[in-house]
Amino acid sequence: MITNLHKATKLDNTPITEEDLKVGLEVYMKHGSGVIRCKCILDHEEHAIFESINPDWPMKTIMRKNVDDFTLGDFDELKDALEGFSCQRLATDEQRAVVARADEMGYANYMSYTQAGWTEKGIEKYRELEDENTCQPVM
Structure with missing residues (x-):
């Protein structure tokens, strides 16, 4: 990627x-x-x-070039990091770093010090990875 x-x-x-x-x-x-x-x-x-x-x-x-794509764990971390960009609190430096990396990959928009959010691409990829990692019943 x-x-x-x-x-x-x-x-x-x-x-x-x-x-x-x-x-x-x-x-x-x-x-x-x-x-x-x-x-x-x-x-x-x-x-x-x-x-x-x-x-x-x-x-x-x-x-x-040749950057590893996000894993399900990376997306879980991104989800938590984006919660730091709320009206209730300010994101930590660690949360900002996660969101900045996701912004480079197209999975989030890092708009300003207090604004960040998901992209459609990020939501779709996260759901895809969640679906792949959901346990399927054995028949």
């Missing part, structure tokens, strides 16, 4: 794939609540780096 791949689209707004990654590729990259035009400045077997082409909005996004 590649982190942050879901945040980028080609200039025609179609999703990018791993095969598209190459130095010079220009994309629209979701960043915070906005979208910034970026260019791939490095494509290595371990990661690709995209940098904003707008000097007024400097930013970099790293797409790490």
Whole structure:
């Protein structure tokens, strides 16, 4: 799996794939609540780096390659971490780290210091893993 791949689209707004990654590729990259035009400045077997082409909005996004996908245990931890982003309390640093990792994978949106939530992709993948790990009756 590649982190942050879901945040980028080609200039025609179609999703990018791993095969598209190459130095010079220009994309629209979701960043915070906005979208910034970026260019791939490095494509290595371990990661690709995209940098904003707008000097007024400097930013970099790293797409790490060959990252292990979330397990059911990771999703359970994410569920608990997202509960820290409630009106009742503030999330801990550990909860923020879990949510940040899930955001890179497309399973959660980490919007601000006090706002985070599930994505549809995250909910679907969590349910899929729960279903796979549910004990089936033996006949």
